[in-house]
Amino acid sequence: MRAGLFGGTFNPIHKGHLMAAQRVLHQFNLDHLYIIPCRKPPHKSSAYLAPVSDRIRMIQLALPEDARYRLSEVEVQRGGPSYTIDTVEHFRTGIIPGADLFLIMGMDAFLEIHTWKSQRRLLESVQPVVVTRHHGADREETRDDVSRMGSYIHSRLSADYGFNAERTCWRNDGGNCIHLLPTPPVAISSSQIRQRIRAGKAIADLVPQAVNAYIEKKELYQ
Ligand code: ATP
Ligand code: MG
Numbered sequence: 001m002r003a004g005l006f007g008g009t010f011n012p013i014h015k016g017h018l019m020a021a022q023r024v025l026h027q028f029n030l031d032h033l034y035i036i037p038c039r040k041p042p043h044k045s046s047a048y049l050a051p052v053s054d055r056i057r058m059i060q061l062a063l064p065e066d067a068r069y070r071l072s073e074v075e076v077q078r079g080g081p082s083y084t085i086d087t088v089e090h091f092r093t094g095i096i097p098g099a100d101l102f103l104i105m106g107m108d109a110f111l112e113i114h115t116w117k118s119q120r121r122l123l124e125s126v127q128p129v130v131v132t133r134h135h136g137a138d139r140e141e142t143r144d145d146v147s148r149m150g151s152y153i154h155s156r157l158s159a160d161y162g163f164n165a166e167r168t169c170w171r172n173d174g175g176n177c178i179h180l181l182p183t184p185p186v187a188i189s190s191s192q193i194r195q196r197i198r199a200g201k202a203i204a205d206l207v208p209q210a211v212n213a214y215i216e217k218k219e220l221y222q
Helices: 015-027 052-062 074-078 084-095 119-125 141-157 190-198 209-218
Strands: 002-008 032-037 069-071 100-106 127-131 162-164 169-171 177-181
Touching: 002 015, 002 084, 015 032, 015 100, 015 127, 015 177, 032 052, 032 074, 052 069, 052 209, 074 084, 084 100, 084 119, 141 169, 141 177
Parallel strands: 002 032, 002 100, 032 069, 100 127, 127 177
Antiparallel strands: 162 169, 169 177
């Protein structure tokens, strides 16, 4: 069993999330991919945070009709700030014991992982799969990402990790892996969507149609 865990605020879920999820699902041949909205992100302010019931409903509306995609409400039900290590333990010991777990995240999230709770244990329990995010510049972004990630891993996580260029992953002596999935970045973020709504601009090209309709109906982010 191979399962992807994709946590985030999803405020709201958008096409960038969905494309990243789809790529990892295929590339890593996952049996399941869990979208896991957090109740309250530990590293973010709660300004413009839509109610969790709305964020969940939008995920339900956005997910493709494919039984491999699942919504997990574990962080919502747990209460308090959402720590990824607690979520991983929940899956590892309760939901799918023995599964290979892949932690899906954008580059921006990965570059903060040294500040996360129990990051050492986290890296022993899951294999991060890092997807490129748009930097807004016209550069060779994949090559940049490899060097940025490599220096981050060695300076902030551990010098033990060696790079495998063929697989674009770093592996340490204990066999723990960190993957980079080099793909063209999708220049969409939830903050950009919220800003556009506040400015009275359309967001139809950034979210699935049903999500757009839901945001309009509930007058979210205005
Ligand atoms: P915000 O702008 O509010 O931070 P966001 O678009 O970054 O929202 P999050 O809910 O913070 O969305 O992100 C959840 C996860 O999805 C993070 O790991 C983030 O890096 C990743 N992610 C978000 N947007 C993209 C995208 N366009 N491409 C790849 N990964 C993304
Ligand atoms: Mg974000």
